[in-house]
Amino acid sequence: MLDAEQRQMRQLEDSYWWFAARRRLILALAQRVPLAVPEPLVILDVGCGTGATLEALSERGRAIGCDPSSVALTLSRERGLRLLVQATGERLPFRRASVDLIVASDVLEHVEDDSAALREMLRVLKPEGRAIISVPACQFLWTRRDEALHHLRRYSARELRSKLAAAGLALEYQTHVLWLLFPVVAVVRLVQRLQQRLFPSREPPQVDIPPAPGPLNTLLVLLHDFENWLACRLPLPWGVTLVVVTRPGGPV
Numbered sequence: 001m002l003d004a005e006q007r008q009m010r011q012l013e014d015s016y017w018w019f020a021a022r023r024r025l026i027l028a029l030a031q032r033v034p035l036a037v038p039e040p041l042v043i044l045d046v047g048c049g050t051g052a053t054l055e056a057l058s059e060r061g062r063a064i065g066c067d068p069s070s071v072a073l074t075l076s077r078e079r080g081l082r083l084l085v086q087a088t089g090e091r092l093p094f095r096r097a098s099v100d101l102i103v104a105s106d107v108l109e110h111v112e113d114d115s116a117a118l119r120e121m122l123r124v125l126k127p128e129g130r131a132i133i134s135v136p137a138c139q140f141l142w143t144r145r146d147e148a149l150h151h152l153r154r155y156s157a158r159e160l161r162s163k164l165a166a167a168g169l170a171l172e173y174q175t176h177v178l179w180l181l182f183p184v185v186a187v188v189r190l191v192q193r194l195q196q197r198l199f200p201s202r203e204p205p206q207v208d209i210p211p212a213p214g215p216l217n218t219l220l221v222l223l224h225d226f227e228n229w230l231a232c233r234l235p236l237p238w239g240v241t242l243v244v245v246t247r248p249g250g251p252v
Contacts, residue, residue, distance in 0.1 A: 176239025
């Protein structure tokens with residue numbers, strides 16, 4: 001992600017509905033994870049970005065953030081966060097079996113060797129540990145926006161399950177989110193793909209974050225609070241994002 005985009009994310013992620021909804025879902029799932037260890041936990045936020053989720057996770061234990069971007073880590077330090085490491089998901093600088101909970105929120109799609117990143121998660125997880133992973137779903141939703149965000153892929157549930165199993169991670173729970181807005185997003189993305197095919201643009205793709213005035217932003221947060229509550233209890237069959245909870249124990 002470019003430096004300017006990192007700084008834009010820092011300005012928005014505390015309150016903008018999309019970031020707030022994703023963070024609340026991760027925290028809700030983290031509360032429900034059946035870890036057989038006393039708190040405080042050792043938590044690793046892989047691809048911590050500018051630190052909003054890491055800051056929230058710090059309330060549950062010793063939360064460590066890692067990210068390949070020095071700009072992202074600088075912005076995280078501005079929050080007062082200190083347990084930060086510059087590293088990629090494929091090479092985590094942590095001891096084997098040293099982490100209780102891993103969070104990788106919208107990270108794997110940026111990693112060239114996502115299977116290596118999953119194997120690294122397995123290596124650093126304790127035998128009773130868990131990982132919460134979210135990725136963009138449905139390849140047919142691919143547009144130039146994915147290119148602007150430096151995505152390398154979107155995932156089907158089958159593909160992600162296969163990669164988890166190959167890495168040695170057992171699937172414990174799976175759901176989609178952005179379920180209620182999925183029909184709207186699907187129509188918009190398909191129209192965008194058609195437009196690009198009919199009228200190809202030579203301009204570099206840009207990250208477009210639609211504005212959400214205060215009341216609309218609040219409404220969308222409340223809408224996704226309900227959806228997150230539902231997604232934590234009932235696997236949703238489709239959505240813009242796929243979320244899984246995994247543990248060590250899948251076939252290698």
